[in-house]
Amino acid sequence: xxxxxxxxxxxxxxxxxxxxxxxxxxxxxxxxxxxxxxxxxxxxxxxxxxxxxxxxxxxxxxxxxxxxxxxxxxxxxxxxxxxxxxxxxxxxxxxxxxxxxxxxxxxxxxxxxxxxxxxxxxxxxxxxxxxxxxxxxxxxxxxxxxxxxxxxxxxxxxxxxxxxxxxxxxxxxxxxxxxxxxxxxxxxxxxxxxxxxxxxxxxxxxxxxxxxxxxxxxxxxxxxxxxxxxxxxxxxxxxxxxxxxxxxxxxxxxxxxxxxxxxxxxxxxxxxxxxxxxxxxxxxxxxxxxxxxxxxxxxxxxxxxxxxxxxxxxxxxxxxxxxxxxxxxxxxxxxxxxxxxxxxxxxxxxxxxxxxxxxxxxxxxxxxxxxxxxxxxxxxxxxxxxxx
Ligand SMILES: [Zn+2]
Numbered sequence: 001x002x003x004x005x006x007x008x009x010x011x012x013x014x015x016x017x018x019x020x021x022x023x024x025x026x027x028x029x030x031x032x033x034x035x036x037x038x039x040x041x042x043x044x045x046x047x048x049x050x051x052x053x054x055x056x057x058x059x060x061x062x063x064x065x066x067x068x069x070x071x072x073x074x075x076x077x078x079x080x081x082x083x084x085x086x087x088x089x090x091x092x093x094x095x096x097x098x099x100x101x102x103x104x105x106x107x108x109x110x111x112x113x114x115x116x117x118x119x120x121x122x123x124x125x126x127x128x129x130x131x132x133x134x135x136x137x138x139x140x141x142x143x144x145x146x147x148x149x150x151x152x153x154x155x156x157x158x159x160x161x162x163x164x165x166x167x168x169x170x171x172x173x174x175x176x177x178x179x180x181x182x183x184x185x186x187x188x189x190x191x192x193x194x195x196x197x198x199x200x201x202x203x204x205x206x207x208x209x210x211x212x213x214x215x216x217x218x219x220x221x222x223x224x225x226x227x228x229x230x231x232x233x234x235x236x237x238x239x240x241x242x243x244x245x246x247x248x249x250x251x252x253x254x255x256x257x258x259x260x261x262x263x264x265x266x267x268x269x270x271x272x273x274x275x276x277x278x279x280x281x282x283x284x285x286x287x288x289x290x291x292x293x294x295x296x297x298x299x300x301x302x303x304x305x306x307x308x309x310x311x312x313x314x315x316x317x318x319x320x321x322x323x324x325x326x327x328x329x330x331x332x333x334x335x336x337x338x339x340x341x342x343x344x345x346x347x348x349x350x351x352x353x354x355x356x357x358x359x360x361x362x363x364x365x366x367x368x369x370x371x372x373x374x375x376x377x378x379x380x381x382x383x384x385x386x387x388x
Contacts, residue, residue, distance in 0.1 A: 024087045027106035031079045034113035039072055041120035042140075048124045049144040052246050052255050057144060079109050124258075126251030139258065190386050191267045192229050193237045193260050194222050195276030195340060195350070199245030199252070205279075205356070208286050212362045214279045215243065217371070221277055221353075224375035232383065237263055239276075257343040264345040272346035273309060273385070275378060279365065280352035292361050293324010295352040297334045299341035306347040307333060308388070313351060313381040320377060322354065324361075351378070 050057045086105035094101050115137075122133035123140040197218035198205050205214040222238055229236045239256045246252050264272050282289035294317040298306045310333035317323065333349075341348045353374045354361035364370040 021084060021087065024083045024102060027083050027102060028080060031083065031106055031109045031113075032076060034110045034117075035072065035076055035079065038113045038116045038120065041117045045120045045123055045140060046144050049141055052124055053141075053242075082109065124255065126246075126248075126254040131254065134258075139262070141258070141262075189267065189271040190233070191235045191237070191263060191272040192382055193239060193263055193272060193274045193346070194226065195239045195256065195260075195274060196222060196241060197276070197278040199240070200243040201245065201247065202249075204284065205281075207356050207362045208288050212279075212356055212366055214356055217279055217353075217356075217365055218277045219243070220371050221375050221378070224371060225378055228375065228379050229382065234382070234386075235267070239274075253339040254343075256340055260340075260344045260346065260348075269345040270305075273305075273382070274340070274344050274346055274348040275309075275382070276340055276348070276350040277374075277378070278350060278352050279354060279356045281357050282355055283357060287357065288359055289355065289357045291324070291326055291355055292358045293326050294318075294322040294354060295326075295334050297336050297338060297341065297350040297352065299348070300335050300337050302335075302341065303347055306341075306349060307331070309347050309381075309385045310349045312385045313349065313377065316381045316384075317377055320373070322373075322377070324354065 082105050083102065086101040090101040118133060119137045119140055122130040122137055124144075125131075196215070198215045200213075200215055202215065206212060219241065222241070226236050226238065237259075239259050240252070246255060260272075260274050280291075280295060282291035294314070296310045296313050296317075298310045311331070314328070314332040318328070338350055341350055354365055356362060356365070365374070
């Protein structure tokens with residue numbers, strides 16, 4: 001056989017295959033577009049997650065490694081094979097039936113990809129329409145974290161050593177350190193989620209001279225408090241540790257709640273508590289005021305456990321001389337429908353640690369002793385709450 005003849009054969013064979021497969025071409029194009037749309041929305045989600053959780057993600061996180069590109073190609077190849085199979089099934093087997101196997105297969109692929117697109121678009125998204133979709137769809141946010149959700153899953157019941165600092169940021173590349181991991185089994189189910197106050201990009205929330213800032217104080221206290229809680233064996237998470245928070249405020253607050261509720265889902269809401277650490281203000285006029293002292297809030301229709309936690313912190317604060325000069329409610333907690341209290345599944349309190357517009361309070365809070373006092377107050381109250 002000469003070369004010319006071989007080319008001729010290949011050409012004839014190629015055209016025969018192309019003719020046989022040509023009816024699948026429009027469907028192949030549609031399905032390819034759907035798969036690419038899924039990739040595009042996943043990429044957009046990745047950007048949102050990175051922005052909202054800078055401490056839990058890195059350039060190398062979750063999706064969008066080069067290995068992910070390979071898996072997109074594999075998906076496409078599987079889709080093409082399915083369409084080809086469906087086409088021949090229709091031509092040779094199911095032709096007389098009232099449905100077209102090719103159209104059916106293409107419809108399934110496109111439906112599946114569009115659903116995935118909607119999941120990508122609604123995850124980590126504070127918009128109203130996204131919140132509605134979140135009720136029925138999977139939240140893919142955690143898939144874009146550095147940490148493998150499976151690692152978090154396997155954690156329940158064991159010491160969270162390999163979780164590193166408890167914010168989900170893995171130490172040791174997210175791998176277990178066998179010695180520390182296997183050696184201790186302690187208080188596995190007690191989870192403390194600490195809430196930071198506001199962010200560096202939120203206006204106001206500071207002393208009249210602007211030297212004391214609420215977001216900084218809250219994060220400084222949490223930096224002191226977290227290792228102390230972890231040393232006692234609690235599993236500790238921080239909802240928004242980065243200085244900057246997503247805006248607008250609606251997005252920030254709903255992301256905080258979704259983070260807390262995700263942890264509640266994983267560990268059981270009865271095993272978790274949420275403590276948001278703030279500083280009070282008597283006015284918003286930028287002036288110094290007289291009001292001083294500690295307060296702790298729960299939502300208006302909250303659980304008995306929330307009330308018990310709040311009362312525990314309040315009583316301890318009073319016993320440590322932080323009562324200030326204001327009336328304390330007879331219940332020993334205050335009630336307000338703060339968003340993060342109303343929309344979190346576990347017992348939740350918000351502490352107002354003295355006043356950022358009272359000179360004496362600010363002087364105390366700005367000192368190392370003041371921060372230590374607030375951190376220790378929370379530590380001891382949480383300890384005695386879980387001990388009961
Ligand atoms: Zn605040």
